[in-house]
Amino acid sequence: MQRHLEKNDPGIPAGAHCPEQMMHCAGRTYKMSKRDNKRFNDSTRKSAPKRGGKNRRDYGDNYEPKRQSRSAAPSGRRTSASPKRPAAESRSRRVLGFDMDARDEFRQNIGNDGLEVIAGRNPVTEALTGEREVERVFIADGAEGSVSKIVAIAREQGVIVDFVPKEKIDAMAPGTKHQGVVAKVSEYSYADMEEVFARAEAAGEDPFIVILDEVTDPHNLGAIIRTAECAGAHGVIIPKRRAASLTQTVALTAAGAIECMPVVQVTNLARTIEELKEKGIWVGAADMDGESYFEANLTGPIAIVIGNEGKGVGRLVKEKCDFVLSIPMYGKINSLNASNAAAVLMYGIRRARG
Numbered sequence: 001m002q003r004h005l006e007k008n009d010p011g012i013p014a015g016a017h018c019p020e021q022m023m024h025c026a027g028r029t030y031k032m033s034k035r036d037n038k039r040f041n042d043s044t045r046k047s048a049p050k051r052g053g054k055n056r057r058d059y060g061d062n063y064e065p066k067r068q069s070r071s072a073a074p075s076g077r078r079t080s081a082s083p084k085r086p087a088a089e090s091r092s093r094r095v096l097g098f099d100m101d102a103r104d105e106f107r108q109n110i111g112n113d114g115l116e117v118i119a120g121r122n123p124v125t126e127a128l129t130g131e132r133e134v135e136r137v138f139i140a141d142g143a144e145g146s147v148s149k150i151v152a153i154a155r156e157q158g159v160i161v162d163f164v165p166k167e168k169i170d171a172m173a174p175g176t177k178h179q180g181v182v183a184k185v186s187e188y189s190y191a192d193m194e195e196v197f198a199r200a201e202a203a204g205e206d207p208f209i210v211i212l213d214e215v216t217d218p219h220n221l222g223a224i225i226r227t228a229e230c231a232g233a234h235g236v237i238i239p240k241r242r243a244a245s246l247t248q249t250v251a252l253t254a255a256g257a258i259e260c261m262p263v264v265q266v267t268n269l270a271r272t273i274e275e276l277k278e279k280g281i282w283v284g285a286a287d288m289d290g291e292s293y294f295e296a297n298l299t300g301p302i303a304i305v306i307g308n309e310g311k312g313v314g315r316l317v318k319e320k321c322d323f324v325l326s327i328p329m330y331g332k333i334n335s336l337n338a339s340n341a342a343a344v345l346m347y348g349i350r351r352a353r354g
Contacts, residue, residue: 119173140180188246191262196235209303222253223339229257231346290324298352
């Protein structure tokens with residue numbers, strides 16, 4: 001015999017919460033009313049069991065439901081492959097600062113660098129033996145064969161050779177058969193030291209040279225070259241290692257001065273200073289603990305050394321200099337930007353020459 005289940009029915013034992021229990025309790029069969037059956041279909045109630053599934057009341061308190069992945073399609077629907085996440089949200093692989101997943105972005109970085117990339121053993125060998133200015137050669141670790149010849153030619157010409165993982169070579173020359181060898185070639189040529197002295201002789205003046213010790217910011221390098229040309233300097237000397245080189249960014253910052261100002265790139269800055277001193281040039285370093293440039297004698301053949309943006313003039317280079325110059329500071333900040341300090345000292349030298 002069946003009867004409708006009403007609220008607070010005394011015939012229903014405590015703890016009977018599901019339809020199966022209500023239909024077979026105490027040997028009697030019950031039929032749920034629409035009002036009571038509605039709560040089992042209410043998806044907003046945590047206690048309601050899912051259709052066709054199980055919940056904690058079936059497996060116990062230790063039951064944890066499986067979480068669907070975000071890309072999984074809703075049940076009962078067939079969809080195509082889940083949409084790919086945007087590139088900005090995906091995790092990219094980076095090798096020595098190169099983004100291995102963002103190929104187009106890396107190509108753009110190479111273009112902004114202003115240095116042309118030459119890939120392959122024969123093209124790199126031709127660049128080293130030709131007239132182009134090779135900035136640096138990169139060789140993959142473990143490369144053999146004609147690599148030894150390339151290394152010998154590069155070191156003979158004073159070109160820096162870096163042995164790096166193959167992943168970096170792949171990132172520098174994507175989609176090309178690089179054979180484990182890549183070189184960076186400058187678009188602008190460097191001058192010889194003889195050109196600097198010839199420029200001073202043509203002007204009828206004592207040599208006036210600006211030396212940069214590991215200035216890494218290309219904007220600073222371009223600004224110094226521009227100021228040097230305006231102040232009447234005869235040449236700028238930069239090191240090959242750990243310093244900015246002549247790139248497109250430098251050329252744009254120099255505003256055309258790079259075409260008429262001789263820029264000499266040397267391997268050993270300390271040795272170059274010794275050679276300048278042997279030719280009768282006085283070399284001074286710009287540093288905070290030196291003599292004020294107001295009182296210093298800045299006449300005659302002179303070269304001024306401007307240090308790195310962060311650490312200033314290196315210890316060894318400073319020891320090779322004849323004197324140290326400083327710029328008085330009257331504000332709360334005790335230092336100037338490298339290009340600004342170079343401009344002040346260059347025009348101090350120009351003023352002393354009359």
